[in-house]
Amino acid sequence: MTTExxxxxxxxxxxxxxxxxxxxxxxxxxxxxxxxANVGLMAYNADRPLDRLNLPDTLKAQYTARLTRGHxxxxxxxxxxxxxxxxxxxxHDPLGGHGHAALVKGKYGEAxxxxxxxEWYRNAHDNFxxxxxxxxxGKRDLVANVNFFSRLxxxxxxxxxxxxxxxxxxxxxxxxxEMNVLVxxxxxxxxxxxxxxxxxxxxxxxxxxxxxxxADDFCRNFRAENQRCFTLTERLFPGA
Amino acid sequence: MSTFLLTESPRDPAQAIYDFILPAGxxxxxxxxxxxxxxxxxxxxxxxxxxxxxxxxxxTDRYSAxxxxxxxxxxxxxxxxxxxxxxxxxxxxxxxxxxxxHDTLGGACAAESNQVRYALDKRWMHSCRDTFMLAMAxxxxxxxKCDLTHNINFFMNVxxxxxxxxxxxxxxxxxxxxxxxxxxxDLVCLISNCPQLNNPCNAYNPTPVRLLIWA
Numbered sequence: 001m002t003t004e005x006x007x008x009x010x011x012x013x014x015x016x017x018x019x020x021x022x023x024x025x026x027x028x029x030x031x032x033x034x035x036x037a038n039v040g041l042m043a044y045n046a047d048r049p050l051d052r053l054n055l056p057d058t059l060k061a062q063y064t065a066r067l068t069r070g071h072x073x074x075x076x077x078x079x080x081x082x083x084x085x086x087x088x089x090x091x092h093d094p095l096g097g098h099g100h101a102a103l104v105k106g107k108y109g110e111a112x113x114x115x116x117x118x119e120w121y122r123n124a125h126d127n128f129x130x131x132x133x134x135x136x137x138g139k140r141d142l143v144a145n146v147n148f149f150s151r152l153x154x155x156x157x158x159x160x161x162x163x164x165x166x167x168x169x170x171x172x173x174x175x176x177x178e179m180n181v182l183v184x185x186x187x188x189x190x191x192x193x194x195x196x197x198x199x200x201x202x203x204x205x206x207x208x209x210x211x212x213x214x215a216d217d218f219c220r221n222f223r224a225e226n227q228r229c230f231t232l233t234e235r236l237f238p239g240a
Numbered sequence: 241m242s243t244f245l246l247t248e249s250p251r252d253p254a255q256a257i258y259d260f261i262l263p264a265g266x267x268x269x270x271x272x273x274x275x276x277x278x279x280x281x282x283x284x285x286x287x288x289x290x291x292x293x294x295x296x297x298x299x300t301d302r303y304s305a306x307x308x309x310x311x312x313x314x315x316x317x318x319x320x321x322x323x324x325x326x327x328x329x330x331x332x333x334x335x336x337x338x339x340x341x342h343d344t345l346g347g348a349c350a351a352e353s354n355q356v357r358y359a360l361d362k363r364w365m366h367s368c369r370d371t372f373m374l375a376m377a378x379x380x381x382x383x384x385k386c387d388l389t390h391n392i393n394f395f396m397n398v399x400x401x402x403x404x405x406x407x408x409x410x411x412x413x414x415x416x417x418x419x420x421x422x423x424x425x426d427l428v429c430l431i432s433n434c435p436q437l438n439n440p441c442n443a444y445n446p447t448p449v450r451l452l453i454w455a
Contacts, residue, residue, distance in 0.1 A: 054390075056348070059406050060357070063407065065406045077352045078355050140384075144390050
């Protein structure tokens with residue numbers, strides 16, 4: 001990381017919202033500043049947003065129900081959006097989705113903007129809609145989201161349970177853009193986080209220029225499926 | 241191995257107001273009114289039926305796999321499962337199930353994902369998403385690919401292991417098994433009767449299903 005140029009860096013408070021177009025082969029690092037953060041994230045081909053994150057395709061191609069280093073977030077058109085090139089937690093949740101206003105009100109009570117200004121209780125669904133709207137997208141463009149830094153355990157009966165303590169202060173995950181990628185994210189609590197209070201955690205967002213992945217790239221070679229996904233993605237950039 | 245709760249239905253197919261055989265590889269897009277009961281019968285066993293639901297009044301209010309599994313606290317669908325929409329509404333409830341487990345993590349096959357999963361030259365093979373695209377084009381009314389979200393795979397078994405692996409297990413369905421849902425809103429249902437030939441989700445033999453609606 002030290003030899004790679006940091007393009008910019010900003011911190012996002014808990015409950016915050018953000019969207020950005022990552023240029024191809026730049027990398028977004030998410031850093032959990034305090035421990036226990038959650039980053040809900042959706043992703044789109046910035047040049048053609050109908051080409052978008054598809055978690056079922058991502059999971060079945062890589063035979064996984066968790067996400068970590070080596071995995072690639074794939075689009076519904078068979079393209080690589082984001083490769084997970086570094087991960088200090090070992091597990092990010094692709095199952096739990098995100099909460100609405102009713103969930104936040106039911107778990108934590110109500111704190112309106114009128115009453116408490118920017119300390120108000122925000123929810124992931126509304127945050128996604130706000131950032132999608134800025135990009136000309138809307139409700140029809142909502143996809144199943146990843147929850148970075150969070151983990152759910154699934155037992156033999158299929159029951160899901162939130163795994164506390166998955167992410168600690170200083171944990172990081174690196175997401176390398178394999179095309180120009182629109183990311184839409186927020187830092188609301190995981191919808192199954194049993195914490196009794198509204199206490200979403202901040203993250204640091206760092207965008208840096210990274211090398212084009214070579215033939216020996218770890219994510220490209222993680223599985224034969226990933227190699228084919230990279231091949232299809234590179235066809236979008238002939239001669240590049 | 242977990243235990244399956246099987247629930248039979250008292251409904252008589254002779255009393256149904258709608259009765260249709262959907263061949264493998266075909267699509268079906270149809271309205272189901274609030275209060276009606278809808279049954280899908282796996283006629284020959286181990287067929288995968290890729291299914292989406294929309295609120296008939298508002299297509300942006302649509303089946304959400306993540307909301308559905310989170311609200312019930314488990315990843316498998318069976319009797320008692322309420323299908324939750326992207327807006328948090330109950331679209332339908334499973335009221336009978338003689339299979340015992342249905343998947344909603346595996347999504348639908350597509351020409352492009354078949355290229356990733358199997359080989360680059362698999363693109364020409366028929367797929368669920370192509371079926372969905374054609375059914376939506378015929379339906380019209382402004383429905384497009386962005387209305388295709390993550391579906392239910394009725395009669396498919398996709399377990400998650402404790403260490404977070406996703407497996408595609410042998411089917412738990414069989415000839416004549418069925419699942420039945422009661423519509424809690426006026427719905428539009430979109431089905432692809434899966435044509436996948438590259439993996440055992442259909443036992444490599446896609447077969448017809450029977451669709452019934454009771455008033």
